[in-house]
Amino acid sequence: MKLLTLNCHSWQEENQLEKISILAHDIAEKSYDVIALQEVSQLIESETMSGFVKKDNFALVLLDELERLGITGYRLVWDFAHIGYDVFEEGVAILTKHDIVEEHRFFISKSHDQSYWKTRKIVGATISYNGRPLTFYSCHLGWWQDEEEPFKFQVDSLMEQITAESPAFLMGDFNNNAHVRGEGYDYLLSKGLFDTYDLAGKRDEGVTVEGEIAGWDENKVDLRIDLVLASEKFEVTSSKVIFNGENKPVVSDHYGVEVVIEGLSI
Template sequence: MKVLTLNCHAWQEENQMEKIKHLAQVIKEKQYDVIALQEVMQLIDETTEEKVKQDNYAVVLLSELMKLGVYDYQFIWDLAHIGFDVYEEGLAILTKGEIKSAKSFLVTKSQDIQHFRTRRIVGLEIMHENQPITFYSCHLGWYHDEEEPFKGQVDELVAHLDSDQLNIIMGDFNNDANVRGEGYDYILSKGLIDTYTLAKTKDEGSTVVGKIDGWSENKRDLRIDLVLTNQPVTVKSSNVIFNGKNKDIVSDHYGVEVEFDLHS
């Protein structure tokens, strides 16, 4: 099984449509079973009551996939908060599997969509070779945020996991895995497992280089986009993608692709 996580920085990129087309081409090539996306935006449009609008990044991506003859993906999306004043910013999961159930829940004290600190997680359950697996797409806050503590967000996430089956938790955790004693270590202390550490083959792992939104003072390479599990699994590989070396850049974050061997 192959998965991808990507903070797509939707509609904030130069040459945005070319980057979406490239992402679609790579998805066709790689045939990921599940794709978790963060910062999946659509313009605020008061003229329609449709929850998912036609300019939703995920809708446009699926349209590009269909132009390439790829019709087997479906997706869920939900709104987290208003981004950049004019966008409804949310999270999405795309899958080729049949969606058995979907969920969406807040992990912050704030429920106000006008507040950028409001954080939501979306999840879906599929059957993969007769095994139920639940996947989550996450975009959490910063460790030192006193208003919405990172630990509280992780606690809420873990409380929603189904301990009776495999959970794969993907996304932008806004905490560098190379920093000890902070958010990454707290994630591990709650029993979650980083697939990067389990991978039989892997690269250097950094997904953010230099300054980006939310990391305006950053001067080092960060590994903040992660693929986690709640149970030990066999991980064949973990690779950074869309970094200019392994496929062209499509966002201010690089993606992470992980291949599992769930038969072992």
């Protein structure tokens, strides 16, 4: 099974359509089973296409680009968490080429006010993979030091709401550096989660953010904040950073993470 997670920084990038094309070509090449995307935005004023997904929804534009490449069959689960930059509905998404048994949408922040930029929402999809149910969540959490929206509260809320009926994968931007001890990353692992990076037979340095980005305005160090966590141990072949300028061109202010997992067949 091949997984990809990426904070897209959508519609904030220069040459955005070119970068969507780079992402689409990689998906066409790798044929990921599940893709988790964060900062998946659409203009508030855009035309609604289906449900509450609008014409310029980043994930919908990506699917259109995939279709131009002859790739069809990916299913989309999306919801918006909060208003971004006054003009966007910013959310999270799951794309999968497998049948979706159940969709999941829930808040994990204290705030449920979608006009407030710190409001956080999760989307998930339970899929049937080789006859086995597996659940994947696209996660975009807050910061360890935030007193208004404590990271611990968000993690506790997340863990209370994930389905216990199938193995779960939590994929996304957790906004807590895995290189720092005693803070958010260790708190995640204290919940019984396993980092696929640690389980991987092959892995690189894992750095997904370099320098200053939104939310890390004074950052001077390399960060590993984009993660693929699992509710149980799996045989992980590899964990690699992608879209970092070495493994594919840069497409966002975050790099992506691609994970290959074996041993999921029944």
